[in-house]
Amino acid sequence: xPLVLARIDCRLIHGQVVETxxxxxxxxxxxxxxxxxxxxxxxxxxxxxxxxxxxxxxxCRLDETIPALAEAERNGERSILLIANxxxxxxxxxxxxxxxxxxxxxxxxxAGKVEISSSVYFAPEDFDAIEWFRSHGVSVLVQGTPxxxxxxxxxxxx
Amino acid sequence: xxxxxxxxxxxxxxxxxxxxxxxxGRIEGVVAVDISPDMGxxxxxxxxxxAVRTVDDGDGVLLLTDMFGGxxxxxxxxxxxxxxxxxxxxxxxxxxxKFPMIREGLxxxxxxxxxxxxxxxxxxxxxxxxKRKAEKKPEK
Numbered sequence: 372x373p374l375v376l377a378r379i380d381c382r383l384i385h386g387q388v389v390e391t392x393x394x395x396x397x398x399x400x401x402x403x404x405x406x407x408x409x410x411x412x413x414x415x416x417x418x419x420x421x422x423x424x425x426x427x428x429x430x431c432r433l434d435e436t437i438p439a440l441a442e443a444e445r446n447g448e449r450s451i452l453l454i455a456n457x458x459x460x461x462x463x464x465x466x467x468x469x470x471x472x473x474x475x476x477x478x479x480x481x482a483g484k485v486e487i488s489s490s491v492y493f494a495p496e497d498f499d500a501i502e503w504f505r506s507h508g509v510s511v512l513v514q515g516t517p518x519x520x521x522x523x524x525x526x527x528x529x
Numbered sequence: 530x531x532x533x534x535x536x537x538x539x540x541x542x543x544x545x546x547x548x549x550x551x552x553x554g555r556i557e558g559v560v561a562v563d564i565s566p567d568m569g570x571x572x573x574x575x576x577x578x579x580a581v582r583t584v585d586d587g588d589g590v591l592l593l594t595d596m597f598g599g600x601x602x603x604x605x606x607x608x609x610x611x612x613x614x615x616x617x618x619x620x621x622x623x624x625x626x627k628f629p630m631i632r633e634g635l636x637x638x639x640x641x642x643x644x645x646x647x648x649x650x651x652x653x654x655x656x657x658x659x660k661r662k663a664e665k666k667p668e669k
């Protein structure tokens with residue numbers, strides 16, 4: 372299975388990903404699909420610093436994600452796909468990025484947002500995105516770390 | 530399962546445990562002992578001993594202290610002869626985060642050595658690393 376985890380995390384690469392999800396999924400590749408970072412070499416190199424050398428890191432624009440995943444798959448890599456927000460995740464799924472389970476680890480708090488867990492807050496448009504996923508066969512699991520009991524929004528199987 | 534007692538000046542111990550919990554999720558078998566300036570040596574000793582007993586299920590306990598030579602460390606060392614403990618000084622967040630990830634299957638002394646090495650390796654100057662990287666491979 373080449374794509375071992377698809378995760379929405381507004382912090383993208385950080386301690387939880389490196390210390391828990393990489394060992395938990397036995398991943399050896401991180402694919403960060405983010406238009407802002409793809410155009411910022413300095414932030415990319417800062418974010419890459421704390422990743423162990425054995426882990427391959429790719430930064431790509433949203434529209435480069437499918438070729439990046441295909442390349443990782445050809446190399447036999449086990450990839451974690453990191454996405455900054457639900458809207459980007461919807462774009463990726465619409466473009467054909469294959470995931471039936473979507474993890475949400477961090478979406479920061481802001482005015483008007485609803486608390487889902489201690490690290491995940493939904494804006495109204497995030498609820499719309501979750502509904503879109505449910506009606507398109509994608510289950511969403513809000514879970515910061517693998518040991519955390521998650522909150523799930525299961526896909527409609529009707 | 531090897532337990533851990535984190536002992537520090539002030540509330541550093543509690544907050545290190547809290548912070549590590551944010552990164553890797555709640556850690557089982559860990560107790561923090563915060564030492565305030567008004568506590569006598571005997572009180573501190575009793576608090577640490579109680580904490581050790583709480584987390585010791587027979588596999589031993591790692592005493593993580595904030596600073597070699599400080600009171601938490603000195604009192605921690607006094608348990609070496611009487612309890613199945615290892616003392617590790619200068620605890621930092623990377624060590625706390627690594628502890629639950631690697632403790633399974635390791636004997637107490639080896640766990641202490643690996644966490645010490647992890648703590649050493651975790652102190653760095655990222656600005657220097659970025660400079661070295663830029664010299665090696667100029668960005669297009």
